[in-house]
Amino acid sequence: MTAEIELKRLDPRLGSEFPLPEYATALSAGMDLRAMLDQPIELAPGEAQLVPTGIAIHIGNPGLCAVILPRSGLGHKQGLVMGNLVGLIDADYQGPLMVSLWNRGRFAITITPGDRVAQLVFLPVARAVFRQVDEFERSARGEGGFGHTGVR
Numbered sequence: 001m002t003a004e005i006e007l008k009r010l011d012p013r014l015g016s017e018f019p020l021p022e023y024a025t026a027l028s029a030g031m032d033l034r035a036m037l038d039q040p041i042e043l044a045p046g047e048a049q050l051v052p053t054g055i056a057i058h059i060g061n062p063g064l065c066a067v068i069l070p071r072s073g074l075g076h077k078q079g080l081v082m083g084n085l086v087g088l089i090d091a092d093y094q095g096p097l098m099v100s101l102w103n104r105g106r107f108a109i110t111i112t113p114g115d116r117v118a119q120l121v122f123l124p125v126a127r128a129v130f131r132q133v134d135e136f137e138r139s140a141r142g143e144g145g146f147g148h149t150g151v152r
């Protein structure tokens with residue numbers, strides 16, 4: 001599925017000095033987001049900072065959202081992940097897209113302007129309407145809470 005999403009370029013270096021977010025391959029699920037900083041920053045072990053991506057997007061479709069996820073290599077090797085673990089971008093959000101960068105590793109990490117630090121993935125969303133009931137229809141699953149399915 002392809003969806004057209006409105007994008008505002010907030011940082012003029014995107015689209016000139018650095019490409020706008022794009023899919024790296026025909027089947028990539030995520031597009032890399034860049035840290036559009038004015039100058040390099042150093043994240044000490046355990047430190048988190050909110051970093052601008054230089055874009056704003058408006059999804060504008062109740063059936064879609066986006067998530068900001070770590071890049072696998074950076075997350076695994078350097079410990080650079082998201083301070084909110086996963087950033088959730090609502091379909092009605094129009095503000096600047098920010099990335100919370102958290103150094104969960106043991107060594108300082110330097111982020112240079114334009115570095116690809118995270119990835120943006122668009123996902124389908126089902127919105128629920130609750131129907132209140134007094135009793136649920138019985139299921140084979142029982143009521144023991146998690147870890148009680150009896151499956152080994």
Ligand SMILES: O=c1ccn([C@H]2C[C@H](O)[C@@H](COP(=O)(O)OP(=O)(O)OP(=O)(O)O)O2)c(=O)[nH]1
Nearest residue numbers: 068084086087088089090093096097098099100
């Ligand atoms: O990593 C992120 C996470 C969120 N957002 C933006 C998009 C999202 O739609 C908005 C609000 O996020 P969320 O609802 O998760 O945060 P909140 O702390 O609950 O804020 P709010 O009170 O605005 O709902 O912030 C980002 O730019 N980057």
